[in-house]
Amino acid sequence: MILKELLVPKRLLAASALIGRLPSGHKQYAVIEQEFLRRLAGWHGEQQAAYHLDQSSLQHSYQLHNVRLTFDEQIFEIDLMILTPQLVVIAEVKNFTGTLQFDPVFKQLIRISGNRHEGFANPLLQADRQRRMLLKWFTARHLPLPPVSYLVVIAHASTVLSTSGKDTQIGSVVCHAEQLETRLAQLLVRHTSNWADDTQLQRIGMMLLTEHQEATGDALTRFNVAANEIFRGICCPICRTFHLERHYGHWFCASCGRKAKDDHISAVLDYFLLFGPTMTNTQCQQFLCIDNRYLVSRILKQMQLNQGGNGHGIGRYYLAPPHEFFHQHYTLFRQRTSR
Ligand SMILES: [Zn+2]
Secondary structure (H helix, E strand, O other): OEEEOOOOOHHHHHHHHHHHOOOOOOOOHHHHHHHHHHHHHHHHHHHHHHHHHHHOOOOOOEEEEEEEEEEOOEEEEEEEEEEOOOOEEEEEEEOOOOEEEEEOOOOEEEEEEOOEEEEEOOHHHHHHHHHHHHHHHHHHOOOOOOOEEEEEEEOOOOOEEEEOOOOHHHHHHEEEHHHHHHHHHHHHHHOOOOOOOHHHHHHHHHHHHHHOOOOOOOHHHHOOOOHHHOOOOOOOOOOOOOOEEEEOOEEEEOOOOOEEOOOHHHHHHHHHHHHOOEEOHHHHHHHHOOOOHHHHHHHHHHOOOOEEEOOOOOOEEEEOOOHHHHHHHHHHHHHHHOO
């Protein structure tokens, strides 16, 4: 059972929103584009792992994707967590292509692509740190301590895996996504006794969900972009210009002639991704380039955004919708614009 679904990462969406709103000559454009591509590849890798897990016959388990927890003011993020009555498995998902060489002596990961050798942080050490942090998290909450195993899942079957030594641990921990089911079965066979029953698993799963903290912070600061450097307005998804006009309840693109009802949704979501989780009516007017507070009220009401703050006017603000809303809009948006 999936307790926390795999959703398109907000940092990927934020990088995408920023690329769409910056001139290609901007000094930070290449850096942001690189991060966008890296996160997009990571997202595709996690989708691969989720697909193979979904196809597996794993029973009596609870699965959580992208859990971000805090222990002792330190944040640890787990790509995939599988709670079973016998053990907990955490997986670090990687989307590397080419040939990966795991060096057991220097604990380093080297990617070889043509003549190029690149060093990366060792995912085994990352996964082991998450395992230790998760056990501390369990201990602090006086929960029964599960056996925790970790896997490093390489998304693509075409990625060549190799190791320069005779370290058998690497072979038992690192696997391709398509082997995920087999590896999980092998781990389960080795753990015959139960550390928790179904009720306890459910309770712990709900605790993990409650304590999961979404990464916040605005993308503009992170990428060192000034607010006045980005394009404002509602973007036409076809011709990517920002010249939309309001015509009888629709947005009309003066450049390509497109007419649509809900093009403002992407712009509102862009605001939350770029500036942070709250937005006033005035901020929305300025960002969407709409000189009409009543129209802004109406479209935000249609989006069913929750409100915070005091009073009726200036002290009120809108709150970003849940992550699921971003995910659904992104999926729908991709379907529509790829037609
Ligand atoms: Zn257009």
